[in-house]
Amino acid sequence: METFEYSLAGLVLLITYWLLIARRIRGAINGYAFQSVVIGVIVLATYVQSLRLHLLVLALSTFLIKGILIPVVLRRQVQATVYDKRETHYYVGFPTALLIGMGLSIAGFVAANRLEIVKDLVGQPVLGVAVAVILIGFFITMARQDAVMQLTGLLVAENGLLLLGLVMSAGLGLLVDFALLMDVLVGAVVMGFLIARMNATIMSTDTSELTRLRG
């Protein structure tokens, strides 16, 4: 079972790389949905392994909220014009972005190795992936100019946090997991709302046009 979980964790990291260089917003939203489903399967596997009921509930709500609800909300909020737009704006080039992403993965695995954990369900390899995904998610948010892509970066980082939680606090119980998921859902809806306002106000979701406030 652990080999299965670790392979899926590897897949999560691969999807993160793909999101790092995704050019289209449509692709990025689908990639996020796919990544969320894979994480849901990992959680489901830990449920089968441990038979702790709250993990089953967490797996199902991950499928529902992150795999379906958030992508659907994003597609609705982000209007058709933006949805199909080819996203080419990066503060760095794509090859550089990929290189930085790999550097961040190494940093993530090194950092994860220094964290002392008492192994519960899954161990160090998943922790490494989790930290790497969090770092790359933050990098996507910082380096992308498009608001939808910035939001996707935050959601990716949050997926990393869910994996991190699976390693570090699988015994914590449902309340906190659920609060986190609701936080993510409502946060994504509010950010989607702001993106829609942006689209109406400046006819674009390019945040490089929003740089008037200084000093």
Add this chain to the structure above:
Amino acid sequence: MTGQILLVVLLAIPLAGAGATWLVRPVAALHGITAVTHSAVLVVSIALLGMLLNGSPPHAFENLLLVDPLGGVVLLIVGSVGFTSAIYSIGYLHHELRAGAVRPRELRRYYALLHVFVFTMLLSAVSGNLGVLWTAIAATTIASAPLVDFYGSRDPLEAAWKYIVLTTAGSMVALFGFLVLYQDGVHVLGQTYDFSFPVVAGIASRLPAAGALTAFLLVLVGFGTKAGLAPMHSWLPDAHSQAPSPICALLSGVELNCAMLGILRVFALTAPAAGVSHLRLVLVLFGLFSLLVAVVFLISQRDFKRLLAYSSIEHMGLIALGVGIGAPLAVFGAMLQMVNHALAKSLMFFATGNLLLRFRTRAMADVGGLVRTMPATAVLAILGGLAIAGAPPFSLFVSEFSIIAGAVRSNQIIAAAIAALLLVIAFIAIVAPFNRMSFSAPKAVDGVAAEINPVVLVPGYLSLAAVIVFGVWIPGPLHDLLAGAAHLVAP
């Protein structure tokens, strides 16, 4: 039992208010509901604090919710500044409606979100579980970002976007820290335990040292972003200048304190294992750097709301500094500073809100002659400016002086000297512009230049009275509350 009921009522009031303001249409009813709910929240908060000080700390649902002195200080702040900001909102929006700047439909959205925002801040104050605490603090951003964007044009939108993206990222870093802290506890208590303050505090000295340090640093950087500590503060001057004035009062006076509460809670839990002196040094460095950055931007400021925003960064830096100094006097000063900052900064946003309604500009150069045209607001702005700058006899002088004196007494002369020097520069940078705006020749205003309405003056004068009274005399119960909080963050 009474405590449990009161806690549930406390949280139910703003939620009911949010529902009611979302459904009700008449403008007068919207104003009325908001005044009633926020008065009720203030009364229930004081009742809860009364129970705490009488030796029976309220708690509910196996410590998911509880009121201890540290959370109590923040509860007092949310209750009182929430009340004054709600009253100010009524006068402010009444004027904006008549001026045609706001439509009645937008009023419902404003009041509904205001109630949700106050709910999240109350929950931060009364949470007894670290998971609930994180969720509540993270949720304050989500509830308030649409309020920052209330006016809906380009600049507020930019501010709201920066605000939500950066502080959400910050909250995620803090969550990383909370998960590390949980894992630290696993080393002592096993995989499943109750992640509440009393339980974690009971094993605080047995946590692994490296893990405790990691948890603290992650939470400091993460919630430090939300609390506006430099260098993670870049979103703050934008959000705190673009939001409607009553919202600025809450963002600045209350929400920053909620984020600071998150940092202080985790500081208290991790310090015994990670080494109190290490963590204090980190807090001192962040505090002094925040002071420095704030002062640099205060000097060159032309926008009076951004001036207040940088003053908030200065005040948050002082709180971090006071806790970092660690001497009992300094930590007490830091707790008092949280209350004083909330009262004085909200008062200044009320005063400048009146200017903004009258002059429709945030540029200091375009405002003048206030003592003649808006005398009541001018008095607020002048005295409030002196208060936030730390002049005697206002209460911020007492808290800031305690922090510096605590540093001197505990032989941290360098920190004390740097802080004192920066405070003097900040004093001039804050006081001068408000005097200039008040005493210079009046600028042309279209229509009659006069006060807006009585409702936008009362909340400011209430806060001013408190800031003056606390400057000369701290009432016994407040002193006990602050001393209890200081005891919790000086392990």
